[in-house]
Amino acid sequence: MAERLLEVEDLQVSFATEDGVVRAVDGVTFTLDRGEVLAIVGESGSGKSVTSMTLMGLTRGPNARFAGSAKLKGKELLTASEEDLQHIRGAEIAMIFQDPISSLSPVHRIGDQIVEQIRAHDKKVSKGEAFDHAVELMERVGIPHARARARAFPHEFSGGMRQRAMIAMALSLSPSVLIADEPTTALDVTIQAQILAEVKTLKEHSDSGIIFVTHDLGVVADIADRVIVMYAGRVVEQGTLDEIFYDPQHPYTWGLLGSVTRMDRDPPKRLPSIPGLPPSLIRAPRGCHFRPRCPHEFERCAEVPPLEARVAEAPDHLDRCWLEVEDKRTRREIEGRIGLVRDAA
Amino acid sequence: MGRFIVRRTLSAAALLFATSVVVFGIFEVIPSYNPGRAIAGRNATPQTVAIVNKKFGFNQPFYRQYLNTMKLIFTGQIVDYQDQLNVVSEFKSRFPATLSLVIPAALIWLIAAIILGSVSALRAGRFADKALMVMAIVGVSIPVFLLGAVLLYLLAYKLTIFPNTGYVSLTSNPAQWAYYLILPWFSIALLSIGFYSRVLRSNLLDMVNEDFVRTAKAKGLSQQRVFRRHVLRNSLMPILTMFGLDFATLLGGAALVTETLFNIPGVGQYEATAIGNLDVPPILVGAMFTAFFVVLFGALIDVVYALLDPRVRLTG
Ligand SMILES: Nc1ncnc2c1ncn2[C@@H]1O[C@H](COP(=O)(O)OP(=O)(O)OP(=O)(O)O)[C@@H](O)[C@H]1O
Ligand code: SF4
Numbered sequence: 216m217a218e219r220l221l222e223v224e225d226l227q228v229s230f231a232t233e234d235g236v237v238r239a240v241d242g243v244t245f246t247l248d249r250g251e252v253l254a255i256v257g258e259s260g261s262g263k264s265v266t267s268m269t270l271m272g273l274t275r276g277p278n279a280r281f282a283g284s285a286k287l288k289g290k291e292l293l294t295a296s297e298e299d300l301q302h303i304r305g306a307e308i309a310m311i312f313q314d315p316i317s318s319l320s321p322v323h324r325i326g327d328q329i330v331e332q333i334r335a336h337d338k339k340v341s342k343g344e345a346f347d348h349a350v351e352l353m354e355r356v357g358i359p360h361a362r363a364r365a366r367a368f369p370h371e372f373s374g375g376m377r378q379r380a381m382i383a384m385a386l387s388l389s390p391s392v393l394i395a396d397e398p399t400t401a402l403d404v405t406i407q408a409q410i411l412a413e414v415k416t417l418k419e420h421s422d423s424g425i426i427f428v429t430h431d432l433g434v435v436a437d438i439a440d441r442v443i444v445m446y447a448g449r450v451v452e453q454g455t456l457d458e459i460f461y462d463p464q465h466p467y468t469w470g471l472l473g474s475v476t477r478m479d480r481d482p483p484k485r486l487p488s489i490p491g492l493p494p495s496l497i498r499a500p501r502g503c504h505f506r507p508r509c510p511h512e513f514e515r516c517a518e519v520p521p522l523e524a525r526v527a528e529a530p531d532h533l534d535r536c537w538l539e540v541e542d543k544r545t546r547r548e549i550e551g552r553i554g555l556v557r558d559a560a
Numbered sequence: 561m562g563r564f565i566v567r568r569t570l571s572a573a574a575l576l577f578a579t580s581v582v583v584f585g586i587f588e589v590i591p592s593y594n595p596g597r598a599i600a601g602r603n604a605t606p607q608t609v610a611i612v613n614k615k616f617g618f619n620q621p622f623y624r625q626y627l628n629t630m631k632l633i634f635t636g637q638i639v640d641y642q643d644q645l646n647v648v649s650e651f652k653s654r655f656p657a658t659l660s661l662v663i664p665a666a667l668i669w670l671i672a673a674i675i676l677g678s679v680s681a682l683r684a685g686r687f688a689d690k691a692l693m694v695m696a697i698v699g700v701s702i703p704v705f706l707l708g709a710v711l712l713y714l715l716a717y718k719l720t721i722f723p724n725t726g727y728v729s730l731t732s733n734p735a736q737w738a739y740y741l742i743l744p745w746f747s748i749a750l751l752s753i754g755f756y757s758r759v760l761r762s763n764l765l766d767m768v769n770e771d772f773v774r775t776a777k778a779k780g781l782s783q784q785r786v787f788r789r790h791v792l793r794n795s796l797m798p799i800l801t802m803f804g805l806d807f808a809t810l811l812g813g814a815a816l817v818t819e820t821l822f823n824i825p826g827v828g829q830y831e832a833t834a835i836g837n838l839d840v841p842p843i844l845v846g847a848m849f850t851a852f853f854v855v856l857f858g859a860l861i862d863v864v865y866a867l868l869d870p871r872v873r874l875t876g
């Protein structure tokens with residue numbers, strides 16, 4: 216069995232703000248093994264970034280409160296000292312951020328920014344060696360003329376090249392866990408495909424565990440082994456790629472699948488989307504967070520559905536919906552918005 | 561770069577021209593302004609005043625007077641009305657005293673503001689930050705003559721730690737030079753430290769939330785390194801711009817109150833006397849002198865900008 220890298224148990228993150236307490240992450244549980252790609256999917260504001268940044272201690276601050284547990288190779292991250300975290304950041308867990316334009320320092324050369332990352336963790340590496348390594352990494356992620364380009368500034372790079380540079384930086388110390396937080400959202404479509412291909416190569420050639428954050432389930436089909444669906448700070452469903460795509464249990468997941476663009480069909484004129492807006496994380500609805508938007512809501516939904524296995528034959532397929540499994544299966548056919556049904560796929 | 565220099569030189573010329581016309585014009589429209597009478601003296605006969613008016617050309621039309629004055633300025637022959645001193649050599653001989661006053665004062669306030677601004681940003685909302693905020697408000701609201709006078713009264717007159725005004729040149733005795741200038745340096749610097757550190761603080765706090773700062777943290781850099789290399793580095797531009805302008809006007813004589821109060825024979829003291837006497841030539845030269853530095857430092861700051869931020873290109 217592959218080494219267990221991350222073990223997250225009932226993670227809770229809240230922020231005290233002027234308007235009240237924002238419960239950004241409310242009970243997230245998952246594991247990540249070496250060589251595995253875990254996708255975290257959900258609409259904007261569902262807590263995907265807060266979850267992943269919390270693993271690196273990047274959400275710490277005077278107003279932030281944490282509960283639960285998040286362990287890296289058995290070591291608790293939530294209570295780790297700032298110094299321990301410094302050793303973990305970049306070396307054990309590295310992150311690729313959403314917006315490569317604003318995520319690189321505008322006043323430092325690309326190569327130097329990678330060198331800085333390498334030397335932050337190993338002072339014995341000389342600047343020259345680190346620079347050579349940076350050039351190698353840039354070549355590896357497909358940046359042409361890497362040696363010359365390493366001396367350029369971020370504004371001299373295109374968006375796609377910048378994201379490649381971010382990937383090179385994140386890979387520089389061969390981290391055990393690589394978190395890609397919507398790495399393609401800020402890029403245009405053709406570049407998105409290239410960056411995705413880059414992540415796929417990574418998956419094949421490294422034994423890191425990868426967390427891939429996105430709000431596009433379509434992207435997930437391509438690279439993920441397992442999927443977590445988040446809604447308003449909670450995990451509403453999680454399982455293997457097949458379980459999520461072919462037997463989705465949560466009405467929110469059905470909605471997301473309904474908006475997947477299918478490669479094998481003409482794209483719909485307008486992408487269907489789930490009507491309504493996610494709730495405020497300060498005053499979330501009682502019980503199931505999806506209630507206000509759920510067409511199937513009934514009395515029981517006023518109680519919080521626990522995240523548990525409900526499909527008898529799939530013990531690791533968890534969801535948070537009170538409906539009976541068989542009931543769900545008929546309802547989602549009637550709703551008829553599921554992108555991939557097994558016989559159609 | 562060549563283009564940049566040419567364009568800045570042209571704009572300097574335009575600014576000097578505009579400044580000189582405006583300053584010259586102001587005196588033309590002051591109703592009680594009668595330079596002939598002032599030069600001839602209180603008891604002079606109308607004949608004497610007439611002779612003076614003729615000699616200095618005060619009867620000629622505005623544009624002729626202006627052209628004559630400019631000619632005298634650029635040939636270095638202009639004299640003040642009060643004491644008939646050569647204005648250009650007066651500025652030259654007084655400039656070292658102004659430099660002695662302004663350069664150290666500016667360094668003190670810039671360095672202190674960077675340190676204090678950083679401290680209050682890092683401790684935002686806590687005691688040190690609030691204390692500095694109070695200091696800053698006091699700093700911007702006290703007039704320089706009051707602060708200077710209080711410092712003089714307490715430290716020079718009462719406690720006699722520092723000398724009671726005066727100036728010793730750097731070349732004759734460096735220790736005495738510094739000893740005499742410490743109070744003037746601080747009375748200039750203290751007023752700016754508060755304001756500069758507040759501006760820096762708010763730039764720093766804006767910068768802390770930038771994505772690339774988060775990236776720097778995510779790389780595992782130490783907090784100091786994140787702060788120095790990423791946050792501070794990107795927050796200095798706005799205060800450098802302010803600094804360039806303030807420094808330029810001080811060199812041009814804007815330290816006139818401090819120079820007068822502490823009896824420092826700089827260009828500001830000369831300008832202050834000239835303003836009191838409505839003595840046009842030194843006032844005019846002082847204004848042009850200041851305008852020159854403003855343009856020069858504007859250009860220098862742009863060069864520094866371009867060096868600090870690779871996205872900035874030097875354009876006219
Ligand atoms: N430091 C903070 N203080 C207060 N609220 C915060 C803070 N950080 C995040 N939040 C809130 O937490 C919620 C979850 O944010 P998060 O960034 O995790 O969403 P996301 O799922 O990554 O969305 P997106 O797809 O837009 O990136 C948001 O409502 C956000 O406003
Ligand atoms: S628990 Fe109720 S409201 Fe929530 S998704 Fe299921 S049916 Fe809808």
Ligand SMILES: [Mg+2]
Pocket residue numbers: 263264265396397
């Ligand atoms: Mg996000």
